[in-house]
Amino acid sequence: xxxxxxxxxxxxxxxxxxxxxxxxxxxxxxxxxxxxxxxxxxxxxxxxxxxxxxxxxxxxxxxxxxxxxxxxxxxxxxxxxxxxxxxxxxxxxxxxxxxxxxxxxxxxxxxxxxxxxxxxxxxxxxxxxxxxxxxxxxxxxxxxxxxxxxxxxxxxxxxxxxxxxxxxxxxxxxxxxxxxxxxxxxxxxxxxxxxxxxxxxxxxxxxxxxxxxxxxxxxxxxxxxxxxxxxxxxxxxxxxxxxxxxxxxxxxxxxxxxxxxxxxxxxxxxxxxxxxxxxxxxxxxxxxxxxxxxxxxxxxxxxxxxxxxxxxxxxxxxxxxxxxxxxxxx
Amino acid sequence: xxxxxxxxxxxxxxxxxxxxxxxxxxxxxxxxxxxxxxxxxxxxxxxxxxxxxxxxxxxxxxxxxxxxxxxxxxxxxxxxxxxxxxxxxxxxxxxxxxxxxxxxxxxxxxxxxxxxxxxxxxxxxxxxxxxxxxxxxxxxxxxxxxxxxxxxxxxxxxxxxxxxxxxxxxxxxxxxxxxxxxxxxxxxxxxxxxxxxxxxxxxxxxxxxxxxxxxxxxxxxxxxxxxxxxxxxxxxxxxxxxxxxxxxxxxxxxxxxxxxxxxxxxxxxxxxxxxxxxxxxxxxxxxxxxxxxxxxxxxxxxxxxxxxxxxxxxxxxxxxxxxxxxxxxx
Numbered sequence: 001x002x003x004x005x006x007x008x009x010x011x012x013x014x015x016x017x018x019x020x021x022x023x024x025x026x027x028x029x030x031x032x033x034x035x036x037x038x039x040x041x042x043x044x045x046x047x048x049x050x051x052x053x054x055x056x057x058x059x060x061x062x063x064x065x066x067x068x069x070x071x072x073x074x075x076x077x078x079x080x081x082x083x084x085x086x087x088x089x090x091x092x093x094x095x096x097x098x099x100x101x102x103x104x105x106x107x108x109x110x111x112x113x114x115x116x117x118x119x120x121x122x123x124x125x126x127x128x129x130x131x132x133x134x135x136x137x138x139x140x141x142x143x144x145x146x147x148x149x150x151x152x153x154x155x156x157x158x159x160x161x162x163x164x165x166x167x168x169x170x171x172x173x174x175x176x177x178x179x180x181x182x183x184x185x186x187x188x189x190x191x192x193x194x195x196x197x198x199x200x201x202x203x204x205x206x207x208x209x210x211x212x213x214x215x216x217x218x219x220x221x222x223x224x225x226x227x228x229x230x231x232x233x234x235x236x237x238x239x240x241x242x243x244x245x246x247x248x249x250x251x252x253x254x255x256x257x258x259x260x261x262x263x264x265x266x267x268x269x270x271x272x273x274x275x276x277x278x279x280x281x282x283x284x285x286x287x288x289x290x291x292x293x294x295x296x297x298x299x300x301x302x303x304x305x306x307x308x309x310x311x312x313x314x315x316x317x318x319x320x321x322x323x324x325x326x327x328x329x330x
Numbered sequence: 331x332x333x334x335x336x337x338x339x340x341x342x343x344x345x346x347x348x349x350x351x352x353x354x355x356x357x358x359x360x361x362x363x364x365x366x367x368x369x370x371x372x373x374x375x376x377x378x379x380x381x382x383x384x385x386x387x388x389x390x391x392x393x394x395x396x397x398x399x400x401x402x403x404x405x406x407x408x409x410x411x412x413x414x415x416x417x418x419x420x421x422x423x424x425x426x427x428x429x430x431x432x433x434x435x436x437x438x439x440x441x442x443x444x445x446x447x448x449x450x451x452x453x454x455x456x457x458x459x460x461x462x463x464x465x466x467x468x469x470x471x472x473x474x475x476x477x478x479x480x481x482x483x484x485x486x487x488x489x490x491x492x493x494x495x496x497x498x499x500x501x502x503x504x505x506x507x508x509x510x511x512x513x514x515x516x517x518x519x520x521x522x523x524x525x526x527x528x529x530x531x532x533x534x535x536x537x538x539x540x541x542x543x544x545x546x547x548x549x550x551x552x553x554x555x556x557x558x559x560x561x562x563x564x565x566x567x568x569x570x571x572x573x574x575x576x577x578x579x580x581x582x583x584x585x586x587x588x589x590x591x592x593x594x595x596x597x598x599x600x601x602x603x604x605x606x607x608x609x610x611x612x613x614x615x616x617x618x619x620x621x622x623x624x625x626x627x628x629x630x631x632x633x634x635x636x637x638x639x640x641x642x643x644x645x646x647x648x649x650x651x652x653x654x655x656x657x658x659x660x
Contacts, residue, residue: 020428021648054398054425056644057387068384087417095384098350313648314386318351 004153004183006102007075007290011144011174012063012158013136013167014081014105015115016088018055019127019275019313022120026052027128034122037129037191039163045132048118057088058314059095060117062190063158065276065315069283069305071099072321075290078102078148080174082139088114089135095316105143108135119275125310127275133164140166144173150181153290154212156282159190162198175209184241184289186212188282189219196222206239212289213240214282220245229253230260242295244302246281251303256295263299266307276315280305284321288328297328334483334513336432337405337620341474341504342393342488343466343497344411344435345445346418348385349457349605349643352450356382357458364452367459367521369493375462378448387418388644389425390447392520393488395606395645399613399635401429402651405620408432408478410504412469418444419465425646435473438465449605455640457605463494470496474503480511483620484542486612489520492528505539514571514619516542518612519549526552536569542619543570544612550575559583560590572625574632576611581633586625593629596637606645610635614651618658627658 027034030048040048049055059068067077079096083089085107092114096103115134119127139161149155155178161167178185187210189195195202202223206213213236217229220243224232229245233255236243242256251265284305288298304324305317312318357364360378370378379385389398397407409426413419415437422444426433445464449457469491479485485508491497508515517540519525525532532553536543543566547559550573554562559575563585566573572586581595614635618628634654635647642648 049424053428054389054646055421057421059384091385091387094379098383313642316384318643 004151005076006078006152008067008070008154008156008286009078009080009149009152010063010067010156011080011161011171013061013115013133013160014064014083014092015061015117015131015136016092017058017060017117017119017275017315018049019058019119019121019273020053020055022052022122024122027120027122032120032128032130034128035126036193037131040130040132042112042132045116045118045130048130052118052120056313057091058316059092060276060315062160062188062279063156064096065279066156066282066286067101068096068099068316069280069321070287071101072317073283073287073301073325074322075287078152080105080143080145082108082135082143083114084108084112084135086114088116108138111135111138121273121275121313125271125274127273136167137164138166139164139170141169141173144170144177146177149174149177150183152183154184154186154286156186156286158188159194159202162194162201175205179209184211185209186214186286188214188278189223192218192222195219199223206236210240212242214244214278216246216278233260242289244285244299246278252281252299254295254299259295261295261299263296263303266303268307268311271310273313274310276309277306279315280309280317284324293328300327301325334481335406336408336482338397338400338484338486338616339408339410339479339482340393340397340486341410341491341501343391343445343463343490344394344413344422345391345447345461345466346422347388347390347447347449347605347645348379349388349449349451349603350383350385352382352452354452357450357452362450362458362460364458365456366523367461370460370462372442372462375446375448375460378460382448382450386643387421388646389422390606390645392490392518392609393486394426395609396486396612396616397431398426398429398646399610399651400617401431402647403613403617403631403655404652405617408482410435410473410475412465412473413437413444414442414465415439416444418446438468441465441468451603451605451643455601455604457603466497467494468496469494469500471499471503474500474507476507479504479507480513482513484514484516484616486516486616488518489524489532492524492531505535509539514541515539516544516616518544518608519553522548522552525549529553536566540570542572544574544608544615546576546608563590572619574615574629576608582611582629584625584629589625591625591629593626593633596633598637598641601640603643604640606639607636609645610639610647614654623658630657631655
């Protein structure tokens with residue numbers, strides 16, 4: 001097998017975040033489920049946007065945030081996702097490419113606009129997400145470049161793709177191509193509601209295709225129907241080499257090579273906006289794995305990157321993550 | 331004279347900021363004058379954008395930031411400025427209206443896109459601005475609604491408008507309409523290069539039309555050709571009721587009612603991005619003046635609002651400025 005040309009290829013929804021501060025009352029009045037991600041249509045997106053406060057526009061999307069983080073560590077990354085040929089699409093492409101991430105998926109020339117996620121950050125720094133998927137709905141199998149997949153050490157897939165049938169097919173093609181090339185496949189569960197929506201399919205996929213699994217506590221509980229996180233991780237570890245479970249302020253639990261490793265969260269002076277915490281944890285882990293670091297060190301990089309991203313508004317790193325490499329034993 | 335329906339009407343360039351981190355070397359390689367504002371054309375804007383890092387898009391523009399700040403204090407504000415009927419223009423309008431600011435200037439239906447300012451923030455938190463004025467170049471006299479001007483206690487004008495002949499005519503119309511209605515006219519000098527570009531016109535304008543003058547040290551020195559700030563303020567005070575000079579970390583000097591008042595800068599834990607400091611200082615001052623506060627209290631609100639905005643990325647407040655009112659004696 002040829003050495004991997006890229007460290008990580010991420011496949012996900014290409015979404016521009018519109019981040020705004022909101023009160024708990026604002027959420028309650030609109031029956032928005034705090035901390036969750038809801039899919040909304042264009043009309044609902046426009047109505048909510050008209051009511052919400054001033055926004056900050058930043059490229060986002062779960063896998064997009066992760067690959068931005070991998071690049072900020074110095075990793076070689078690529079992204080597959082669908083934007084429209086519009087202003088937000090141009091911004092999205094610029095923001096990834098400017099980090100050195102390859103992003104060559106052709107934009108949609110017709111149809112819905114580039115996706116946006118209206119993110120309401122409450123005073124407790126929790127984010128509530130409302131996503132209009134727009135052009136992401138036309139990501140399809142043909143967008144998966146198998147040679148690109150084969151060139152990446154790890155192909156990382158976001159669970160949210162399962163919300164769209166054509167994206168789901170793209171997802172399966174990417175996973176199969178990676179396996180066929182002898183590469184690793186990583187998956188993030190994305191959201192416990194997403195797990196509920198696609199429960200059996202996730203179980204099958206993990207059993208057959210996933211080498212590296214990312215989840216938070218709610219997601220892995222929902223997946224294996226048990227309150228016991230360690231028990232759930234043990235089940236997942238029958239299929240996947242590495243299982244990483246994030247636990248917010250409690251850090252992360254990692255299972256791999258028969259070990260169970262506990263990693264503390266990074267100390268953060270003030271938590272400003274939790275958007276992207278899980279995505280950046282995955283970035284640190286994936287970068288570490290691509291460099292052959294120990295599970296403990298991979299977890300430390302993940303927690304440190306998550307700590308950076310929750311200390312400011314926005315789900316992508318604002319500082320050079322290479323300085324975090326000093327945290328590792330390497 | 332009728333009581334003012336609005337506290338402040340701001341007239342300025344409607345610009346979306348694209349904020350990115352950059353090294354000093356990046357500026358040096360491109361001969362970008364650190365700390366300044368350069369006007370660039372569309373081709374230069376595209377070339378620079380392609381080279382710069384990932385951006386955060388936030389509505390900006392000097393007078394736009396100021397009126398956003400006035401609204402964040404609880405003031406009643408309106409804005410006159412020109413966007414295109416495009417995505418960034420929609421974002422700009424949303425962001426002001428969502429704060430309760432009236433913004434009814436019709437967008438341009440043809441021609442150049444909504445203006446953007448590519449802002450490079452160096453590790454010392456200094457911002458270097460590169461502005462493509464786009465649709466702002468077609469703001470004209472017809473866009474000045476004299477009834478709106480007459481309804482505002484203070485009409486606030488940004489000096490940058492002098493860079494565009496049609497905007498300059500709009501500026502003069504607004505100043506004349508405010509004076510005719512017995513209202514106050516405020517001006518910010520905007521930039522010392524802008525002062526150099528329009529030196530005699532600024533001198534004439536201030537002598538004839540300006541009640542409240544905002545400048546920083548460089549600007550007022552450039553205007554009156556003296557190194558002595560207090561001397562320069564004394565000259566300005568012959569024409570204007572209030573002269574406010576900002577001095578970065580040294581706070582502000584205010585002249586009015588025959589007094590000279592010194593206001594210390596707010597203590598800020600970490601200066602992250604100085605973009606908008608002067609704009610938010612003006613917001614606090616204008617809000618205070620609209621409420622009849624003392625010069626000292628107006629300055630305290632200005633410095634506190636500037637302190638808030640330099641503690642995060644972006645030139646508009648991220649927190650409720652009403653809490654700063656506790657700083658005043660009122």
